[in-house]
Amino acid sequence: MLSVQLYSVRDLLSADQPGTLARLAEIGYRHVEPFGLGALHESHDERLVRARRLRRDLDAAGLGVSAVHAALPDAEQLAEECEIVGADTAFVPHPRQVPGFDAETFDDPGRLDAFADAIGAAVEAVDLRLGYHNHWFEWAVLPDGTTAFDRFWSRAHRDLLAELDVYWAVAAGADPGRELAELGSRAVSVHLKDGPAEVGAAQVPLGSGELDIPSVLREVSEVPWHVAEIDTTEHDPFALLQHNASVLTGSGTKAS
Template identity: 35%
Template sequence: MPPAIGVMMYTVLDQARADLEGTLARLAGIGFLGVETYGLVEHFGPSRVRDAIASAGLTLTSAHTPFPAGPDAQRLLDQNEELGAEVLVWSMEREEFDSPEAIRHGVRRVNEAAERAAERGMRIAYHNHFAEFSRSFDGRSAYDLLLDLLDDRVLVELDAYWAVMGGADPARVLAGLGGRARFVHVKDGPAVSYEEDVMVPIGEGRIDWARTLGAAVPGPRWHLVELERLHVDTFEALRRSYAHLVGAGISRGAAAPAGTEER
């Protein structure tokens, strides 16, 4: 069975902050099964976000939130415990991949977060950008060094688009991650500029998603669509993305896309 399809809420952050319940209902209406929160708990509070997701019939896949480490750890854990999040996802900064020493220093924060989260029955997941793949040391990518240093309890959320930007083949990365890769961020576009790329509906950009996501890799449970800086209507882009991924049998949604037969 293909992984379930969801939405990373940064995609519809403005719409959700204007109408949380209505936005979630529209996502469910397209056929999406879950959402990864971003920027909503701070705006509405965790209980309202939790209740709105449940009322829309959606699953809370994960919370995109800073690592619960250092002085803010308890506040972040309290907040996400009330939200009902089981997995907290975040990244290290680009400059933390400037050297092996910088990677080791940054990983301490992630591993501290994993330990603190475990005390609450939660897990941490690491989300990549492009520096993890574009930088290498003694023939090994920064990403491989990172994985070696991360606590074994830390899951992975692979952003396939940024992996391509870093010069990696996300299909091969996924195959190497095995069961550790719980989530895949699915975005599409020209894959030219980290700061300036305008995204397009999934299947209309550079990435071959059937190849990238079609292999029988044991880990991913969710394909999370994230679209940034669009030149088309956001919900239309999400509808077309859903149609491509679910229509091709790459992802599993609540219903077959309009005009297709369920696979």
Template identity: 30%
Template sequence: MTTPAASVQLYTLATQFTDDMHGSLEKLAAIGLREVEAFRFVDEPQKIREALDATGMTAPTGHAPLLSDTLWTPDGSTPTPAPEVVFEAAATIGMSTVIDPFVDPERWRTEDGVADIAERLNKAAELATTFGLSVGYHNHAMEFVADFDGQSPYERFVSLTEDRVALELDLYWAMVGGQDVPALVSRLGDRLLAIHVKDGVSPGLNPWAPGAEDFSSASLDQRRPGEGDVPLVESLQAATNIAHAVIEYDHAPGDVFEDIAASYAFLRDGGFVR
């Protein structure tokens, strides 16, 4: 087992980073972090790269839509750029892997839809190589709603994608999707490039299941590591070859930098990151 580096998804502090890139990165560096995972980076990659360089930080991974015309979030949708534009921006920042963070839940409900998602990401992986990059996918919980002869849409997707397509497993959302999270981590094995480390209380019903009510990030009961229902220790122990343990809160419970510091302390003190 390799020991991953600690990182933080910048969606966690989207407002703070937008208002003050340099100052936000300095605060993360003071906590002890040396990596971040970029978010909404396509419009100003050079500015982000300069802020990273000035603070001694890197962004080896980043989230950007590769499979959708619009990117949905619980707080609204945004149009998506062409993959070539995404990859050029990622290369400017110095990334290694661009990870698609969300695909329309309806596309995960049918076998044909899942096959199309996998085919598109395989094609994106080929294009990414021309920029010196790889691609990956980050889950939520809609990938675990349907059932294809005992196989979840997520695991069907994994079986249809090439090995060079990386996986980033969000432990909280896998739990919300009703998964045995450590067992899933173990089955994914070396395909896992990264894990999103977050804790919280399950809402009880998968937000994307039939009959579920609409939700927003603010409605999620997310907590610092060890204060929720996610089996973080067992999941991290089950990982075999992850390179990045990425701290994230969709909805930080308190001061965002203090919450990030608590997550980093959990990872560091537990010996889960180098």
């Protein structure tokens, strides 16, 4: 099923959330993946107000929610926000979204184990599907020669889900097909974009960058959610997202 990560249009959302969501629906998206729930710099009341506003604007645009990207200030509070926006799944998109951790967490086996345990405790705490979304640094090589990515998932709670960002996996030198095979049924969503596969580089339309898109789409065909995303680009974001939606649906991803 097709979705789009709202971080792709973050500046446009800040300027005009209702209009931006309506435009995404107009170019063919029926589901979105919001970000910023559980924001650590906001109070719970502030987050609830923002969640209700988002739900109102999503309903007006006729958009559903595939999942959300969220911090973990408190698992029960996050579950309340997710219920408001209509999400049953939340992905932690970075270690810094869990109090006490940061990107360097994946360089240290002890801190990495503690991070996996912290998310595992949240999984146990609420009736909400929780998962983790990778960037590139998760493939740091640890002192024993294994990757932090493998150690994390070997330590992770059995019910923790995975959203594999295929682009960042390739940028890290990983094989997305191998990682999806290892994750198995944990992998319920993938992020799909294209570009030079370099940290900080602008992204381009699917099929015009370094990724072997036909091969990637075969590898992810059994994953339930295919999420289009832009981190940074020199293209018009709506035009790029419309192109990417056409590529994905033309390759078998269901639009709704």
